Amino acid sequence: MVLGGGGADGTGCELRGQDAAMDGALAALYGQGEGGRGKGGAGSGGGKRSAGLGASAPGVARWLGDIRTYFPSSVVQVMQRDAIDRLGLSAMLLEPEMLTAVEADVHLVGILLSLNKVMPETTKETARAVVRKVVEQLEKRLTARTRATLTGALDRxxxxxxxxxxxxxxxxxxxxxxxxxxxxxxxxxxxxxxxxGRAAQSVKKDVVLCIDQSGSMAASVVYASVFGAVLASMRAIDTRLVVFDTAVVDLTDQLDDPVDVLFGTQLGGGTDINRALAYCQSRISRPTETVVVLISDLYEGGIRDEMLKRVAAMKASGVQFVTLLALSDEGAPAYDRDHAAALAALGAPAFACTPDLFPEVMAAAIEKRPLPVPDTAERR
Known part of the structure; x- marks a missing residue:
C-alpha cells in the first residue's frame, strides 16, 4: 500500500476514510510533524504532516486504540515499541489509562519492570494486571511441553x-x-x-537459574521467570532462581508466582557475573545432580578470571553448566565474544536459546547428553 497525506505526498492519490485514518496513525509516529522524530517511514514524503502524539496520556491512549483498530496485533506491538523509543513515552506508561490501552507483550513487560521503582502506587496494580496477562499467556504456551519433556528426561x-x-x-x-x-x-x-526409579520418590535434580537482570536482558528475565515457576512446580526438581546485576538477589521463595518474581527484579545497572556464580556455587550440595543455567550476555563487570575459574570448578565437580546468551525470540543477541569463547573452551558452549528450544536444552542437561547447540553458537 502507498500511503499519502493531505496533499497526496506526490503520489497523485489522496487517501480517504479508513485509509486516511491509518495514514494519520502512522504519521503521528513516523511523520515529520510535532510527534514524529524519525526521517523515514510514512512521514518522509513531500507533504508536511501536522499529526503527532503530543504529550498527553489521553492523546496517546486514543492513538493506541486507533492502531489496534487498524492493524493486526503483531504490527501494533512493533508500533508501540517504536513509539516508546522515538517519542519518549516511557514516562507516560506510568499512567493507568495508558496501560489499559496498550497491547501487552513481553517487551512491554520489560518496560514496566524497568519503571517499577518509580511507578506511582495508583499505577502499580494496573501494571501488575498487564504483567499477569502476559505471564498467563506464556504459561499457557510453554508449561505443558516443558513438563512433558522434562518428565521424560527425569525418568530416563x-x-x-x-x-x-x-x-x-x-x-x-x-x-x-x-x-x-x-x-x-x-x-x-x-x-x-x-x-x-519411581518419579515421585524424591527430588532427582537440582536446577539453578542464574539470570542477568541488566537492561538488555529484559525479555530473557521474563521468559526465565516463567520457566522457573514451571520447574518449581515439578516435584522431582528442586529449583533455585537467582537474579543479579552488581548485587545478587535470591527469589526462590517467590517462585510460586512468576509475577512476584518479575516485580522482585530491578532491570538495569551493572553486571557482576562472578559474584552471582559465587553465590550459586555456595548453594550447590549435590554437584553431580545439579544443572546451573547462566542467562547473560556475558558483559562482565566483575573479575573475569575468577568467573572462569568458578565455571571450571563447577564443571570439574560434576555440575552440568549451561550458558544462554539470551532466552527470547528476539534473534541474535549482542554479547561479549571473548567471554563466550573462553566458556566454550571450558566445555560450556554459549548460545542464544528460544523459549521453544529451552525444554530440549534442559532435558539434554538433565540426561547429561550433548546440548542441542545451534550452529551459530560459540563452541570449542
Missing part, C-alpha cells in the same frame, strides 16, 4: 540396571535383548533388565 536419567519388577522399563528391556530371541520358544531371554 533415573533408569537403573537392577530394577524391581514393577520398575522395569519393558519396551527398552525387550529392545536391548532382541539378540537373545529364541525362535523355538518364541520369546526373548533378557540378560539385562532396564528400569527407572
Amino acid at each position: 536419567s533415573a533408569r537403573i540396571s537392577r530394577p524391581r519388577h514393577r520398575d522395569i522399563d519393558w519396551d527398552r528391556t525387550i529392545r536391548a535383548n532382541l539378540k537373545n530371541y529364541l525362535p523355538e520358544y518364541r520369546t526373548v531371554v533378557p540378560e539385562r533388565l532396564i528400569g527407572y
Whole structure:
C-alpha cells in the first residue's frame, strides 16, 4: 500500500476514510510533524504532516486504540515499541489509562519492570494486571511441553540396571535383548533388565537459574521467570532462581508466582557475573545432580578470571553448566565474544536459546547428553 497525506505526498492519490485514518496513525509516529522524530517511514514524503502524539496520556491512549483498530496485533506491538523509543513515552506508561490501552507483550513487560521503582502506587496494580496477562499467556504456551519433556528426561536419567519388577522399563528391556530371541520358544531371554526409579520418590535434580537482570536482558528475565515457576512446580526438581546485576538477589521463595518474581527484579545497572556464580556455587550440595543455567550476555563487570575459574570448578565437580546468551525470540543477541569463547573452551558452549528450544536444552542437561547447540553458537 502507498500511503499519502493531505496533499497526496506526490503520489497523485489522496487517501480517504479508513485509509486516511491509518495514514494519520502512522504519521503521528513516523511523520515529520510535532510527534514524529524519525526521517523515514510514512512521514518522509513531500507533504508536511501536522499529526503527532503530543504529550498527553489521553492523546496517546486514543492513538493506541486507533492502531489496534487498524492493524493486526503483531504490527501494533512493533508500533508501540517504536513509539516508546522515538517519542519518549516511557514516562507516560506510568499512567493507568495508558496501560489499559496498550497491547501487552513481553517487551512491554520489560518496560514496566524497568519503571517499577518509580511507578506511582495508583499505577502499580494496573501494571501488575498487564504483567499477569502476559505471564498467563506464556504459561499457557510453554508449561505443558516443558513438563512433558522434562518428565521424560527425569525418568530416563533415573533408569537403573537392577530394577524391581514393577520398575522395569519393558519396551527398552525387550529392545536391548532382541539378540537373545529364541525362535523355538518364541520369546526373548533378557540378560539385562532396564528400569527407572519411581518419579515421585524424591527430588532427582537440582536446577539453578542464574539470570542477568541488566537492561538488555529484559525479555530473557521474563521468559526465565516463567520457566522457573514451571520447574518449581515439578516435584522431582528442586529449583533455585537467582537474579543479579552488581548485587545478587535470591527469589526462590517467590517462585510460586512468576509475577512476584518479575516485580522482585530491578532491570538495569551493572553486571557482576562472578559474584552471582559465587553465590550459586555456595548453594550447590549435590554437584553431580545439579544443572546451573547462566542467562547473560556475558558483559562482565566483575573479575573475569575468577568467573572462569568458578565455571571450571563447577564443571570439574560434576555440575552440568549451561550458558544462554539470551532466552527470547528476539534473534541474535549482542554479547561479549571473548567471554563466550573462553566458556566454550571450558566445555560450556554459549548460545542464544528460544523459549521453544529451552525444554530440549534442559532435558539434554538433565540426561547429561550433548546440548542441542545451534550452529551459530560459540563452541570449542
